[in-house]
Amino acid sequence: MRKYCDYISVDCVIFGFEIDRLNVLLVDRTLRGEGESDIEFADHTLTGNHIYETETVGDAANRVLYDLTGLTGIYLEQFKTFAHPDRLKKENDRKWLLHDGRDPDKRIVSIGYFALLATQDVTIEWKGRNVKWVPYHEIGELAFDHNEILENALIALRNKAKHEPIGFELLPEKFTLSQLQKVYEIILDTEFDKRNFRKKVARMKYLIPLDEKQTGVAHKPARLYMFSREVYEKTKKDLFDFWV
Amino acid sequence: MRKYCDYISVDCVIFGFEIDRLNVLLVDRTLRGEGESDIEFADHTLTGNHIYETETVGDAANRVLYDLTGLTGIYLEQFKTFAHPDRLKKENDRKWLLHDGRDPDKRIVSIGYFALLATQDVTIEWKGRNVKWVPYHEIGELAFDHNEILENALIALRNKAKHEPIGFELLPEKFTLSQLQKVYEIILDTEFDKRNFRKKVARMKYLIPLDEKQTGVAHKPARLYMFSREVYEKTKKDLFDFWV
DNA sequence: ATAGTAAAGTGTAAAAAATACACTAAGGGT
DNA sequence: ACCCTTAGTGTATTTTTTACACTTTACTAT
Known part of the structure; x- marks a missing residue:
């Protein structure tokens, strides 16, 4: 089995356009305790993962995208890298890292990609996962430094859209x-x-x-x-x- | 003493403009054997370094820039991150990594920055180091994946220059x-x-x-x-x- | 002082692009 | 048949782009 590189990850900001809204695909993380309605903690994050030891970062980004949407050949662009020493040190971050079996003290580099697609291209069967479209303006506080990553993704998308024809990527x-x-x-x-x-x-x-x-x-x-x-x-x- | 994070580095592509040339500051790496003129191996690289464990990447980039030029407050911008699993696997790369006391098998992420300044702002005393200005078009093969990093830096510089007034940063x-x-x-x-x-x-x-x-x-x-x-x-x- | 030289600095006419602005056309729904 | 909703279209004005060549200024060399 392939091993993960435990200090390099990718985070994908998956933008999906729909009628008159720009959505972002978020992972809904809800941990329940004993009782079914007994929520221990809940958070939302961007989609991301560690990369495999022998995998390129671009391949890892495409893999994340495929795993969550079933889509390949999607417009994907590296926009910025996040490696602040305190980037995973918020209140709940440690809990999530431990829960995921990751070392909460390890400094992790996250390489940010944004993806563009039409919301309706993600089919129902894939939506069954703990993943959902959220309109950009309704996104609240995310876990880790994901709000910062998200903001930077939008800035990058804007700049790109001004100078190159990528709006098409958000349409059928x-x-x-x-x-x-x-x-x-x-x-x-x-x-x-x-x-x-x-x-x-x-x-x-x-x-x-x-x-x-x-x-x-x-x-x-x-x-x-x-x-x-x-x-x-x-x-x-x-x-x-x-x-x- | 501060410890380095052994898997995160920055590489700075330092552009300097002069009259009618775009220069890049390169590190001249020449290893000599017993005799003085007995060159074991020679290479050029971009300027770069590992980051300290508790340092931000931007601070590390500024530090590299300061150590090599004595300058602060220079225009500096993150443009792309390089993490290909084989990025340090060329012929001589292993020798250099060992020579620098680095683990040649460790996968190292390098976060690329480009800096803009007027060539004449780098004073003689600093030029005494094993660092020199080389006109962009005269740069040959560099060690590691530094040619790739350099090319990407120029592309980023071009794109930026088209849309934002940064040409000034290259002039007095x-x-x-x-x-x-x-x-x-x-x-x-x-x-x-x-x-x-x-x-x-x-x-x-x-x-x-x-x-x-x-x-x-x-x-x-x-x-x-x-x-x-x-x-x-x-x-x-x-x-x-x-x-x- | 004079002539040479090297880059600075300046205007105009024509074409293309940007801007501001309001009505008619087509098809489905009732 | 009528209504509702979005599609689709033109013009006049201003601004920007483009192509193009000569005069000015300060120093240099004689």
């Missing part, structure tokens, strides 16, 4: 322009004018209009679009955005 | 517009039209023109400018650069 393969606009409005916490937004994206050749329309909606169905990574790679200008 | 406190233009041309490996560049930066209020001119040049002396971080923080738009 086929999407409408209104959905795309909403993704950016939510990530960047702003609003765009519909006509100007469309004028702008119309210039991006990697946004492919399909001969297909939305179905099952109680209003004029919108045209569907796809993102073409190939066209993007070919046409992206290595632009000097300059500092503003 | 007072600089000319031509120097600023050169910095960006070198970092981004491109050329700008002088008039258009000036028109563009003229809009940035945090670029403060001084009532001072260059001295000691054999041509029309240029006006000097300063970067005002305060004005920048106040006036920066949280702009949607959008993806191109």
Whole structure:
């Protein structure tokens, strides 16, 4: 059996977009005592794990993602590493570490990744685990230093989204322009004018209009679009955005 | 005496700009045998060190920077973490690790930082160490995985430079517009039209023109400018650069 | 003093992009 | 047939980008 490296871990901030919300996949940790309703302690954490001794960190992040969602090939990006000497020294942290059979005194490096996917891509059967989608703005205090990791993930996501077309990763393969606009409005916490937004994206050749329309909606169905990574790679200008 | 944490290290890619070159501060490692000119093995590495058991990673990076340059308050940014299981398994790596009294079989996480400063800010007395400036394009094969770390540092620097005003960090406190233009041309490996560049930066209020001119040049002396971080923080738009 | 030289500094016209703004079209639900 | 909801579209104005070449200034060498 493969052994874990007991001082390197990955934490994945799994973002999932849904209609008009940005969700994060959290692990619901509830320890019960003797009686069924007798909660000893409860906490939420990001998804994460130690890495195997011979595994790359990227592979470990993909493994965590797969174990919790059943998905592969998901957009995943390393954004920051957390190694503060006191990062696992909050009130309950010691309890959880002991409960997980980890050495609570060991200094653990956690390498942060964020993942992007459409909430509905995680199917019911996987949701049965002790894992759940929580809207970003409703996330309270998390165990360990996971609030800090989460904040940094959102900052990284924002910065990336401003300069590279990754909003698509949060949508199903086929999407409408209104959905795309909403993704950016939510990530960047702003609003765009519909006509100007469309004028702008119309210039991006990697946004492919399909001969297909939305179905099952109680209003004029919108045209569907796809993102073409190939066209993007070919046409992206290595632009000097300059500092503003 | 403080103990090192033997599995966490920082590597600093220290960029220094000079006239029309981007330099990197490298450690010259040459081991001699019995005779003085009898080189056993020689290599170059980035600057780095293990972190102390109770030290933050950022403090460790600043410490490395201080030990090698005597400078404090330098622009420093974490850009990526390297933890591949085989990252210290090249030909000579084992020799160096043993030579440094490190366990060659231990998997070591290295957290990468890049630092920006003006080459001339590193004074002669510090240069006496086994450390030297090497122009980026003249850097050959480095020990360990340091070429990979270096490449990633440059990519991170480029991306950052496109979207945030950090070119100033590579210049002395007072600089000319031509120097600023050169910095960006070198970092981004491109050329700008002088008039258009000036028109563009003229809009940035945090670029403060001084009532001072260059001295000691054999041509029309240029006006000097300063970067005002305060004005920048106040006036920066949280702009949607959008993806191109 | 004069001429040479090296980089500084400056303007304009044309094209492209950003901004502000409001109505009609289409389809499903009742 | 009517209503509800979202899709989809155009124009005028301002701002930004782009392409492009000559004059100015201070020092240097004679």
